[in-house]
Amino acid sequence: MGFRQDLLPIQTKFMRELHINHIIVRFGPVYGKNSNGLWDKRTSAMMQQLGEGKEMVRTSNLYKSFIHVEDLAAALHELVDSEYTGTIHLGPSEKESYYSFHWKMAGMLGLNQELIKDNQLAPDEARKLGIPLDTSLDTTIARRMLTRSFRQTSR
Template identity: 55%
Template sequence: MKRQRILLLGGSGYLGAQIDSCLRTSQEHEVVATCFSGAIQPGWTRVNVKDAETFAALVSAASPDVLIWALRGNDSADAQELIEIGMRVLLAHIPKQAKLIYLSTDGVFGNKPGPFTEQEEWELLDERNPLAGYCLAKIMGEQMVREQHDHHLILRFGPIYGKNVQGIWDKRTKALVSELQEGRGVVRTENLYKSFVHVEDLGRAVAELVTSSHKGTLHLGPEEKASYYTFCRSMAKDFGYAPELVHGEILSAEKARELGIPLDTSLDTSKGRAWVKTEFRGVSGQEK
């Protein structure tokens, strides 16, 4: 079997590093991963995706069989620039036969109530939501990929958690543990639901889909949704703290609208779980 050439954009990121590790365990792939800052690891190359000329040269030289877009951006403005500049360059230089895997988010569903299937129409987040700009960038990317590259796979998922291959924890868990270490209780919302997905499981699933023939849009993650309250109680227990240190609160529908926060952006992952062999772990004690 011919070894596949894979170009992984964002290989130094929290999720990107996990995908990179999963890909390199297989002898089927030749992997080039990109980074923007920090130390370069073996098999990585430094590139500024917003430097159109340099990025175009990289894509053309790599001539990948599969390209994975795992870029996130430092903030909303940066995320939008990555799409407006980087995605435009990518779509102009990627081989037509190459498979493009674009990593998106559950945030494309705005203020509708979940769980969402892949067929659900996207909706912009309220501009008062601090993630509105980032989610807009993801929507822009989805639209460009669908319209300009037929051989694509758009992957959506909820908040990622866990320790990745580099020993890095997600910011949500790090913040929780930091608060608990100070010996004070924390408050988390009981009726704000997400499809939390472990970084190890998501990394394996993305790597698995590299060699699949599937196209279109796919939701990845466990079957069950969980509230932030349930998630944080589970994480507290895993780190050896009493779950009772995490207290619950209810966010009223009126207050949620005022803040531009959708109460349930959980995903229907039945299609994704049928497509991959990876088993997605659930959050202990989470709601069905």
């Protein structure tokens, strides 16, 4: 989106104060195929690694709200025509860890899920590195308001 992460709180506050009619959209990691039929980088890397029979390790206690690119596009299209103002979080109802996301995607793509191993990031280490363990989003408002449903990775 072109914003520096460290300035987001300031920019968000400025946007809210300057523009009464605004929508601030928040969403997690995006996955799916682009208009050329190519998978996102995360899924492509997984497909290559597992396709070569290599194990991969993903963190099982680092949670996000993964959103499919088609669901994101449909939700944004619907929001543009809505009367909604404010901040809205887009995505499915269930959060996913990086491990569970990759494990489910591998299964959906017919890849060997057993090659995906999990690890845990210790809370002390996460704090030291400045990594929040759970940045999943409460998407209740979007799921109630929008006609588009958000797919879970398991579908």
